[in-house]
Amino acid sequence: MNRIPNHPILGEEKPGKEVQIFVDGRPIMASEGEMIAAALIANGIWINRYTAHKNKPRGIY
Amino acid sequence: MIETELAIVGAGPAGLSAAIEARRAGAEVLLIDENSRPGGQLFKQIHKFFGSRSHKAGTRGMNIGTELLRESKELGIQTWLNGEVCGIEEGHKLWVVRDRSRSEIVKAKKIILSTGATENAVPFPGWELPGVMGAGAAQTMINVNRVLPGKKVIMLGSGNVGVIVAYQLLQAGAEVVAILEAAPKLGGYGVHTAKVSRAGVPFYVSHTIKQAFGTDHVEAVEIVKLDDSFKKVPGTERTLEVDTVCLATGLTPLTELAWLAGCKFCYVPVLGGHLPIHDDKMHSTQPDIFIAGDISGIEEASTAMEEGKLAGINAACELGYIAPEEAEVRSREIWDSLNSLRSGYFGQKRRDSKVSILQKSEELISYFKAMII
Numbered sequence: 001m002n003r004i005p006n007h008p009i010l011g012e013e014k015p016g017k018e019v020q021i022f023v024d025g026r027p028i029m030a031s032e033g034e035m036i037a038a039a040l041i042a043n044g045i046w047i048n049r050y051t052a053h054k055n056k057p058r059g060i061y
Numbered sequence: 062m063i064e065t066e067l068a069i070v071g072a073g074p075a076g077l078s079a080a081i082e083a084r085r086a087g088a089e090v091l092l093i094d095e096n097s098r099p100g101g102q103l104f105k106q107i108h109k110f111f112g113s114r115s116h117k118a119g120t121r122g123m124n125i126g127t128e129l130l131r132e133s134k135e136l137g138i139q140t141w142l143n144g145e146v147c148g149i150e151e152g153h154k155l156w157v158v159r160d161r162s163r164s165e166i167v168k169a170k171k172i173i174l175s176t177g178a179t180e181n182a183v184p185f186p187g188w189e190l191p192g193v194m195g196a197g198a199a200q201t202m203i204n205v206n207r208v209l210p211g212k213k214v215i216m217l218g219s220g221n222v223g224v225i226v227a228y229q230l231l232q233a234g235a236e237v238v239a240i241l242e243a244a245p246k247l248g249g250y251g252v253h254t255a256k257v258s259r260a261g262v263p264f265y266v267s268h269t270i271k272q273a274f275g276t277d278h279v280e281a282v283e284i285v286k287l288d289d290s291f292k293k294v295p296g297t298e299r300t301l302e303v304d305t306v307c308l309a310t311g312l313t314p315l316t317e318l319a320w321l322a323g324c325k326f327c328y329v330p331v332l333g334g335h336l337p338i339h340d341d342k343m344h345s346t347q348p349d350i351f352i353a354g355d356i357s358g359i360e361e362a363s364t365a366m367e368e369g370k371l372a373g374i375n376a377a378c379e380l381g382y383i384a385p386e387e388a389e390v391r392s393r394e395i396w397d398s399l400n401s402l403r404s405g406y407f408g409q410k411r412r413d414s415k416v417s418i419l420q421k422s423e424e425l426i427s428y429f430k431a432m433i434i
Contacts, residue, residue, distance in 0.1 A: 002209045004233050009107045009121070013207050038206035046191040046278050057277050059191025060198060060210070061182075 003042050065091040065139075066380050068155055068169035070146045070318060073101020074362040075354025076175035077129040078369030079376070084136045086377035091167060092133070093144040093157060099133075100126040101177055102197070103362060105204040108225055110363055111250070122362055123204075129366075149322045153349055171349050171376040174319055175369060178312040178333065178355035183217060187273030187282075188306075196226040196309035203233040211305025215282055216240040217270055218309030220248035221361075226309060227257050238303050241268045243287055250407065270306065271298060279306055314356045322347050327421050331414045332358030340422040342392060343372040351376055358418070360403075360411055367399045 005013050016031040023045060030039035037060050040048070047057040067083050069076045072094035084090045098104070106122025133140070141159060148156040155167040180195035182188065192211060196218070202210045214235050216227045219242035227237045240257065245267050247254055258264065271285040271293065286297035314336050316326070324337040325346040336358050337345045343353050351372040354365035371392055378388035403412035 004203060004207045004209055007207070008232050010204065010207070035206055038202060038208045041202060041206075041208045041210055048191075056189065057191050058189065059194070059278075060202075061194045 001042060002044060062154075062166045062168055063091075064168045065089050066169065067091070067171045067173065067376055068093065068153075068167050069173045069175060070155070071101065071175040071177055071354070071356075072096075072099035072140060072142075073175060073177050073354060073365065074103055074125070074129065075177075075356075075365040075369035075372070076101070076173065077133055078366040079173050079175060079351075079353055079373035080138050081129070081132050081136060082370050082373030083377040083380075083382075084133075084138050086374070086382040088377045088380050088382050090138050091169070092138055092140045093146055093155075093167075094140070094142055095145045097142055099130060099140060099142065101362075103129070105197075105200045106362065107204050107229065108253075110361075111252075118363075125362070125366075146318060149318055171351065171380060172322075173343075173351045173353060173369075173372045173376060174322075174337075174345075174356055175352070175354045175365075175372070176315040176318060176356050178314050178359055180308070181311040181313055182308055183270075183310045185270050185272050187275065187279070190273055190275050190279050191277065192275065192279030192304055193273060193306040193308070196222050196307040199305070199307050200226045200229060203229060203235075209233055209235055211235060211303075213238050213303045214305040214307055215270070215284075215301060215303045216307045216309055218242065218248070218311070219254070219264060219266075220309060220311070221250055221253060222312075223307075223309030224249040224253040224257050226307060227262060228253065228260070230307075231257070231260055231262070235305075237262045238301055239284070240264050241270065241284060242266045243269050243291060245289075269293070273306055274300075279304055282306060312355065312359045314359060316356055319345060319350070319352060319356065322350055324350065324352075325425060327418060329358065329414050329418065331410050332360070332418075336418075338418060338422050338425060340426075341371075341396065341419055342375040343368055344375070344422075346422070346425060349379075358411070358415065364399060364402050364411075367395050367402065371395050 019032045020027050021030050028043040046059045066089040069092045072092050080090050080092045103122045103126030143160045145158045153169050157165045180197050199210050215238050216223050267287045271283045273279050274281045281302050283298050283300050286294045314333050319337040326335050327338050343351045353368040353372040377383045
């Protein structure tokens with residue numbers, strides 16, 4: 001998990017309602033209402049797509 | 062078609078400040094933002110701001126954002142979120158796509174463009190790999206979304222964005238392997254730079270990234286020394302193991318709507334490149350179109366808020382809600398504040414550049430006046 005539950009400035013994050021989402025058929029847990037890119041990173045998914053011509057991985061930027 | 066007196070594009074620090082001033086004066090305001098939350102970049106700025114107390118120095122950016130939203134709510138400012146302004150047509154008509162699904166035309170008597178800026182990228186082999194991202198993107202992930210985009214980070218660029226985000230990455234629990242600076246001198250404010258340095262992060266001046274390695278994700282970068290003319294020095298390469306590369310290599314004003322509206326531009330590298338020429342009331346060269354914030358030159362949220370106030374007050378004045386004498390007095394007060402924000406080693410350059418833009422604006426006005434005669 002790549003979440004930051006405790007932060008020296010922002011404090012403790014109150015856990016939101018957990019929801020299950022499916023990424024390429026695989027279930028992962030996300031926090032309700034959060035950005036999808038953040039849910040993917042929280043679950044260690046860095047590749048968002050592969051390019052059409054050279055099949056190279058791409059992530060957030 | 063919807064009609065309003067004042068349409069403001071962008072609900073960041075500049076747009077919110079403009080909306081608050083104009084609405085408080087009595088103008089009918091419609092504030093439009095493409096994001097689902099207003100506040101622009103303020104909510105990821107968890108550090109304390111600089112300046113004097115009247116500039117809210119010592120207050121964290123996110124708290125300034127909360128305060129602006131509270132004021133705008135109290136004033137009942139009409140706000141469209143998830144609203145992308147895709148065009149400006151003749152007659153001050155804005156084409157807005159709302160909720161990515163339907164078009165709406167907004168006809169406004171006055172328009173303020175406070176669209177902000179976008180991050181610059183620096184290309185090198187491997188720059189497209191997952192794990193290479195703008196420093197601002199990483200900042201959003203850690204401070205707004207509370208997820209860590211990487212564990213071992215290298216920062217390219219030692220300006221304020223670079224050192225502030227590096228420090229915030231440390232606060233979020235990441236390791237910052239190094240901060241690189243292409244110039245021979247560090248670029249950020251001493252206070253921020255010192256904090257990162259005290260935390261043990263090494264700085265490399267006259268260095269850049271030669272390439273990033275990895276198959277599905279960044280695994281390492283090769284850094285290289287630069288000579289006085291910014292050319293790579295062969296034989297000085299070394300490899301650092303990292304999983305994330307953050308690019309803090311400057312910002313560019315988001316000016317598309319100003320181009321579409323026919324505003325005249327000038328090129329000012331110190332302020333981020335091409336930007337609309339504007340006068341001391343934040344008027345562009347197009348009648349009824351004002352600009353404020355990063356679109357008028359890359360600076361800081363504190364200056365953006367002052368410019369927003371200038372635009373809001375002067376737009377409200379032209380709409381007849383503030384007497385010209387009062388607008389003049391209040392504008393002068395804001396200029397005193399802007400001048401003090403633009404002082405010191407870093408501020409003076411921005412102040413000089415702003416003065417040159419105001420001169421251009423005057424030249425242009427006299428040029429067109431001469432044409433008419």
